[in-house]
Amino acid sequence: MSKPPRNVIQLPTGGRAVAPPGTEAIALPRPDVADKKISLFHLLFKDRFATAAAIVLVFVGLTALFGPMLMGDLATRQDLSATNRPPFSHGDGWAFILGSDSLGRSMVARLVVATQTTLSVALPAVAVSLVIGSLWGVWAGYHRGIRETISMRIADVIMSFPSLLLAVVILYVFSPSAANIVLILAVTRIPIYLRTARAESAELQSRTFVDAARTFGTKPNAIIRRHVIPVVLPTLLTLATLEFCYVMLAESSLSFLGIGIQPPDVSWGLMVAQGRQYLQTAWWLSLFPGLAIVLTTVAANVLASWLRIATDPAQRWRLTLPRKRMIMRISPKEVQ
Amino acid sequence: MLTFLRRRIVSSALPLLVVVLGVFALARLTGNPASLYLPLNATEQMRADFTEKNGLDNPIWVQMADYFAGVLRLDFGQSLRTGESAAAMALRAFPATLQLAGTTMLLAVVLAVIVGSWAALKPNGLADRISSFVSMAAASVPDFWLAIMGIWVFAITLGWLPTSGVGGLSSWVLPILTLLLRPFGVLVQIVRGAMVSSLSEPYIKLARSKGASEFRVVTRHALRNAAAPALTVAGDLAVGLINGAVVVESIFGWPGIGKLMIDSILQRDFAVLQAAVLLTAISIFILNILIDLGYAGLDARVRPAGKRSKASKAATAVLTEPKEGKRYVQTAP
Numbered sequence: 001m002s003k004p005p006r007n008v009i010q011l012p013t014g015g016r017a018v019a020p021p022g023t024e025a026i027a028l029p030r031p032d033v034a035d036k037k038i039s040l041f042h043l044l045f046k047d048r049f050a051t052a053a054a055i056v057l058v059f060v061g062l063t064a065l066f067g068p069m070l071m072g073d074l075a076t077r078q079d080l081s082a083t084n085r086p087p088f089s090h091g092d093g094w095a096f097i098l099g100s101d102s103l104g105r106s107m108v109a110r111l112v113v114a115t116q117t118t119l120s121v122a123l124p125a126v127a128v129s130l131v132i133g134s135l136w137g138v139w140a141g142y143h144r145g146i147r148e149t150i151s152m153r154i155a156d157v158i159m160s161f162p163s164l165l166l167a168v169v170i171l172y173v174f175s176p177s178a179a180n181i182v183l184i185l186a187v188t189r190i191p192i193y194l195r196t197a198r199a200e201s202a203e204l205q206s207r208t209f210v211d212a213a214r215t216f217g218t219k220p221n222a223i224i225r226r227h228v229i230p231v232v233l234p235t236l237l238t239l240a241t242l243e244f245c246y247v248m249l250a251e252s253s254l255s256f257l258g259i260g261i262q263p264p265d266v267s268w269g270l271m272v273a274q275g276r277q278y279l280q281t282a283w284w285l286s287l288f289p290g291l292a293i294v295l296t297t298v299a300a301n302v303l304a305s306w307l308r309i310a311t312d313p314a315q316r317w318r319l320t321l322p323r324k325r326m327i328m329r330i331s332p333k334e335v336q
Numbered sequence: 337m338l339t340f341l342r343r344r345i346v347s348s349a350l351p352l353l354v355v356v357l358g359v360f361a362l363a364r365l366t367g368n369p370a371s372l373y374l375p376l377n378a379t380e381q382m383r384a385d386f387t388e389k390n391g392l393d394n395p396i397w398v399q400m401a402d403y404f405a406g407v408l409r410l411d412f413g414q415s416l417r418t419g420e421s422a423a424a425m426a427l428r429a430f431p432a433t434l435q436l437a438g439t440t441m442l443l444a445v446v447l448a449v450i451v452g453s454w455a456a457l458k459p460n461g462l463a464d465r466i467s468s469f470v471s472m473a474a475a476s477v478p479d480f481w482l483a484i485m486g487i488w489v490f491a492i493t494l495g496w497l498p499t500s501g502v503g504g505l506s507s508w509v510l511p512i513l514t515l516l517l518r519p520f521g522v523l524v525q526i527v528r529g530a531m532v533s534s535l536s537e538p539y540i541k542l543a544r545s546k547g548a549s550e551f552r553v554v555t556r557h558a559l560r561n562a563a564a565p566a567l568t569v570a571g572d573l574a575v576g577l578i579n580g581a582v583v584v585e586s587i588f589g590w591p592g593i594g595k596l597m598i599d600s601i602l603q604r605d606f607a608v609l610q611a612a613v614l615l616t617a618i619s620i621f622i623l624n625i626l627i628d629l630g631y632a633g634l635d636a637r638v639r640p641a642g643k644r645s646k647a648s649k650a651a652t653a654v655l656t657e658p659k660e661g662k663r664y665v666q667t668a669p
Contacts, residue, residue, distance in 0.1 A: 153350065160351035160620065162578040165597060165613075169362045172601050242475070249478045253583055256480045257598065272481050279488050286488070290481035297476035 043310050050306035056299035064119040067112035078105055086284065099284040101274070107284065110266055111292060117267040118293075121178055122248045125185035130240045133190040137197025138232060142205045142224050148198065155191035163188040164253060171259045181260055185247050196239055200232045234311030241304035245297040252293055268293050344628045352617045359613045360403065364396055364606070403610070412614075413607030417600075422607035425596065426615045433585070433592035434619075437577045440512050444519040444573075448566070452527025453554055456535060467524040474521020479580050483514040483587045511588045515580045519573045526569055530562035537561070564634050571624045578616060 044050055086099050099107045140151035167184045174180050204210055205228070213223050252269025254260030261267040263274075268289040275285025394402070406413060412423040451470075454463035490497045490510065498507050534540070535558050543557045582594035589595075593612050600608040 156347075157351040157354045159572070160348070160355065160575065160617075160624075162575055162582070162616070164579040164582055165594075165616075168582070168598060168601055169359060169609075173362055245475055249476075252478050253480060253579075256478075257583070257586065269478070269480075272478070272484065276484055279484065280492055283488050286481070286484050290478065290485065293478050293481065294476055298472065301472055301475050 040310060044306070047306055049302050053299040053302035053306070056295060057303065060115060060296050060299075061119070063112055064116040068116050071109040071112050086282075099282070099288075101278075101282070101285055107288060110271065111268075111288060114266045114268050114271055114289065115292070117178075117261055117265055118248060118251065118269075121181050121185070121251045121261070121267070122244060125182045125189070125247045125251075126240055126244050128182065128186040129189040129243070130193055130236065132186070133193025134197045134229075134232070134236050136190070137194040138201040138224055138228055140194070141198040141201030141203075142220065142228060144202060144205070148202070151194060151198065155194045158188060158191045164250070167250070167254055168257065168259055171254065176254075176259045176262055178261065178265075181251060181254060185250055188250075189243055189247060192243060193236060193239065197232055197236060200235060201228050204228050204231055234307075238304050238308045238311065241300050241307060245300050248293065248297060340632065341625070341629070344625060348621055348624050352621050355617050356610070356614055357400070360400055360610060361396065364399070407614070412611040415600075415605055415608045417603055417605050417608070422611040425608050426593065426611040429591055429593045429596040429612070430615055430619075432590060433578075433581055433594060436508075436511060436515065436584075436590065436592060437574070437581060439508070440515040440577065441519060441570075441574070443512065444516055444523055445566075447516075448520055448523035448527050449559065452524045453531045453559060453562075455524070455528045456531035457554070459532075464528075467528055470517070471521040471525045474518045477517065479514050479517065480583045480587060482517065483510065483584055486510045486514060487587075507588075511584050511590055514584050515577065518576060518580060522569060522573060523566060526566050527562060530565045531558055534558045534562045560634070564631060567627055567631055567634065571620070571627050574623050575620060578620075 044054060101107065101110065136151060140148045166188060170184050171180060201224075210223060210227055213227055218226075251260055251267065252272070255267050255269035256273040258273070261270050263270065271289035272286045272293075275282065275287075275289070278285050403413070410423070412421065412426075414420065415422050415425055418425070451463050451467050455461070455467040458464065487510065496506070497509055531554075539561075540553060540557055543553045548557070578594065581590075581592060582598060584590065585592045585595040586598055593616060597609060597612045597616075599605070600612065
């Protein structure tokens with residue numbers, strides 16, 4: 001089959017190769033859909049920071065999955081002869097390398113167990129809000145009109161009030177279990193995806209390839225599934241990576257205020273809160289869980305900003321260049 | 337202009353109303369305050385009296401109607417805890433938060449404009465590094481942890497600042513620095529981005545070629561046009577600041593509205609909670625109106641001349657768009 005001439009409207013099969021508005025004129029190298037995954041990995045390893053971030057996140061994920069099993073009951077075993085051990089004191093064994101708390105429990109073991117709790121709240125919350133918010137937003141943006149207006153008003157209402165306060169009120173009404181925290185975090189973050197997906201989909205639904213699909217009689221739901229979602233997805237996934245940071249911080253804040261994860265369960269935010277009373281004598285109780293939060297969120301942030309460039313066909317070439325030349329090639333106008 | 341204002345007021349009043357109604361209903365769901373305020377051995381009669389006296393035995397819509405009738409008469413009910421007027425308690429706590437948030441916002445804007453435009457003028461320079469570091473930190477450091485580490489370093493270890501309370505100037509430093517991080521981190525990226533695109537516009541070239549000094553080019557020509565995107569996020573930042581205030585006020589014992597709200601939720605002090613929520617919602621509402629006015633003052637395309645044409649509507653839609661992508665701040669080099 002010969003290639004169709006340029007001036008004929010082409011129907012992109014998956015919509016993947018479509019460049020964002022304003023970049024149509026640039027002749028892009030056709031991204032090969034087949035080996036997209038492999039090339040993404042190659043790109044990842046070319047960027048030192050992104051690689052480091054990915055390694056940190058994989059490590060955190062593995063810790064959450066297998067850590068608690070390896071630790072056994074170490075996180076709850078109290079040893080009143082070893083309370084408030086300072087970190088890095090030699091001769092106490094690896095369990096006390098980061099010190100111990102006021103009940104003589106190992107900080108390392110508690111951090112590892114807290115990793116699982118923290119992630120088991122943050123990841124489902126991000127997933128739920130991503131799926132609901134994106135589908136709703138894409139639907140609202142595609143159909144426009146009253147459906148869009150009502151959706152945006154609902155988003156406005158949720159966004160117009162401090163989410164932390166809303167969470168405090170709701171978690172006080174319904175007991176602060178992990179499921180309720182996931183629910184409230186998901187609800188307060190849905191508008192973020194809703195707004196982004198709505199904006200992108202409203203713009204896409206007037207584009208030629210969507211028009212063409214409509215002309216051929218494709219049903220709205222099929223258009224959304226086949227032509228709109230694949231184009232919006234990279235943006236939303238990048239957003240979700242950023243949102244992961246926000247949700248983790250929010251969960252920590254709630255646990256810190258005493259209405260999130262409840263003892264004897266333990267999360268990073270709760271550990272910071274519990275260490276607060278011992279700040280004068282045992283600084284490590286608050287420092288290390290906070291550092292764990294910072295490390296994870298920084299890694300997710302770095303990966304998100306890499307992902308944003310890597311999934312954007314118009315900017316992707318930047319990652320294929322050596323670092324020094326890359327900085328020179330980006331003129332101030334492009335950096336925004 | 338009046339049409340524009342009316343439209344904005346109507347569209348922002350709806351969220352306000354929903355929030356106030358929602359908090360009213362939710363607060364009622366937290367349980368009967370009688371069990372919290374009466375002694376454990378209180379008789380059924382005492383409970384019934386307490387419930388009846390505070391109107392808690394009526395159906396929720398009757399309570400709601402009573403409440404709104406009271407609000408119209410500027411009567412916000414009384415605190416169950418202290419017996420004081422709820423409005424007085426909320427109004428007394430409000431200035432403390434306002435001072436804290438106002439100072440923080442002012443500092444954030446001034447610093448963001450300076451560092452952001454400096455970063456835009458010299459890409460990859462010192463200011464650029466500072467701005468990307470700060471916005472990375474803003475997106476990843478939990479504020480309560482920052483506050484606690486601040487107390488540990490500056491109050492406990494070094495003994496320079498007090499650990500909590502409201503006193504002299506030194507007691508302001510830690511709360512403000514903690515609150516400052518997030519708005520500054522977001523704003524500096526937005527100012528930087530807006531300045532970068534504004535500096536590459538033809539009117540800057542014109543200003544330079546007619547011999548305007550670099551300072552004048554930046555302040556008069558570039559910044560004025562870069563101000564609009566920064567203003568768009570100001571409303572969201574203010575909402576975020578209330579979030580931060582709840583945490584920061586409870587850590588530093590700051591007698592503000594955030595602490596009042598947390599306390600009244602935990603003590604089922606409905607009237608105070610509602611008064612505080614209403615006050616917060618109204619101030620966010622007023623702020624949003626002011627932002628819209630400022631926006632219209634800055635950007636002629638938003639200003640509708642009498643009849644709103646389709647084109648100007650489209651312009652408004654396009655111009656308010658950046659709000660949606662605002663968490664897309666560039667964080668890493």
